[in-house]
Amino acid sequence: MLQVAFIKDNKEKVLAGLKKRNFSKLELINEIISLDESRKKIQFDLDSRLAEMNKLSKEIGVLMKDGKKEEAEKAKSQTLSLKESIKKLQQNLSETEEKLIVALYEVPNIPNDLVPAGTNENDNLEVFKYTANENIDTTALPHWDLAKKYDLIDFELGVKITGAGFPVYKGKGARLQRSLVQYFLDKNSEAGYREIVPPFVVNEASGYGTGQLPDKEGQMYYINEDQLYLIPTSEVPVTNIYRDVLLDENHLPIKLTAYSPCFRREAGSYGKDVRGLNRLHQFEKVEIVRIEKSDNSYQALQEMVDHIKSLLESLQLTYRILRLCGGDLGFTSAITYDFEVWSAAQQRWLEVSSVSNFETFQANRLKLRYKSEGKNQLCHTLNGSSLALPRVLAALLENHQTADGIKIPKVLVPYTGFELIN
Template structure:
């Protein structure tokens, strides 16, 4: 979340940034500033009363030693009134601090200057495109037909076991899925990321820490009895490793990678976007997470983008990179690059990765700081999909189909143990 001091010192910048996001509740900014001014006044008066109460208490002790009981009793009555007053004042302070915190949770991050203007995905800016060198056969089948033809994925069986959006991978489909996970993890490890196996459920504090709550509460699966959330991405548990942590200057940067299943309710999704592997309630993803010094975070972001480009090019997939506009930016992100692969059969782009810099937004929620030059400073956090599996798998099936079968990208053959699905 944004720091209240930052909001007060940069009110116009914050308002302009929120307008760029198409954020409607702009009055929240001035309300929060006014509440903080009230908080300061109450805190000042409370501290003055507590100091007076402490002074009177010492005087009572002196009077009792001097056998001045009558005057001591008068002071005791005064302390009772002061205690009642300070108690009410403390309650008022607690209430106003909780309201400020609630407001801060509802204010999204401020877009970086590089973020283009716009209100929807049509306004996203294409900054790079790579065309792979493979030959598409005419009348390509979509991946859901290929999955059925070669017995790779059973969508109906998933409906029987759980419900729509929970596919069952079979035989070579399961092996290809596992190959992608291992390949992505290996490439991330080779790039200097330390592998983590995190929990796949998190508590409420962790979900607030990375910004899934309260913004995405309706999209998360909730275990009511234990008050736990199924993770929408391993970004949540991995980043929360460093919640309430003060790092030494020498420990940065931190580079982590993790595989996990991801669970998303995807409420409100419908139509062609949900066909086959396009949109699932459970899917697998390999993530990269970085914790950086503020001055290094944008070079780290560029490095992450280049790293994901090398993975996609090793798979020989046609893809493009978009810089998201303000209106399409995620709640916690200062800047996001989306990677999309081309779906030959569907003749559309499919998002397979988002790479974001959150600057200090998550770190402020997490209380994640590092020591530098005698003071503690908020870190910058970043994360990216490296990669989300369903649409990568869909693109491989569709783009590499031939009359003989589906050819496996060369980089995956050591992991699958086969070079064609037929």
């Protein structure tokens, strides 16, 4: 979340950034400033009364020692009145602080200056495109037909067991899925990311820490009896490793990678764009997370982008990179690059990764800081999909299909143990 001091010192910049996002509750900024002023006034009054109480307590002791009982009783009477006013002020302070936090939680991050203006995905800016040597004819089958033809994925069986959006991977389909996970983890490790196996459920504090709560509460699966959430991405548990942590600057940067299943309700999703592997309630993803000093986070962002480019090119997939516009930017992000692979069979782009710099937004919620020259400073946090499995798998099946079967990219053959699905 944004810091109150930043909002007060940069009110016009904050409002301009929120307008770029098409954020409708601009009145929250004045409310936050007003609540903070009230909080400060209440705190001042409370501190004054506590000081007065402390002074009276010392005076009572002296008066009793000197045998001035009448004056001591009068001072005691004053303390009773002070105690009542202190109690009311403490309650008022607590209520005001709670209102302030609730208001702050509703305000999204401020977009970086590089973020283009716009209202939706049609306004996103294409910044890079890579074309692989793919010769797909007009009779190419979509991945759901290929999955059935080669008995790789059973969508109907998933519906029987659980419901729509929970496919069952079979045979070479399951092996290819597992191979992609291992390949991505190995490449991430080679790039200096330390592998983590995190919990796949998190508590409420973790959800608030990385910004999924309260913004995405309706999209998360909730275990009511235990008050836990199934993770929508491993970014949540991995980043929360450092919640309430003060790091030495010599420990930065921190580079982590993790595989996990991901669970998303995807409420409101329907139509052709959700068919097959295009949109699932349960899917697998490999994530990369970085914790950086403020002066290095944009270099780190570029390194993450370059790393994901290398993964997609090694899989011989045509892809493009979009810099998201303000209206399409995630709640917590200051800037996001989306990677989309081309599906010749579906004649559409499929998102396979989002790489984001949150700057200090998550770190402020997490209370994640580093000490530099004796001062505590907020870290910058970043994360990216490296990569999301369902649509990568879909693109591999569709774009590498031949008359003889589906060819496996050379880099994956050591993992799959086969070169062709036929």
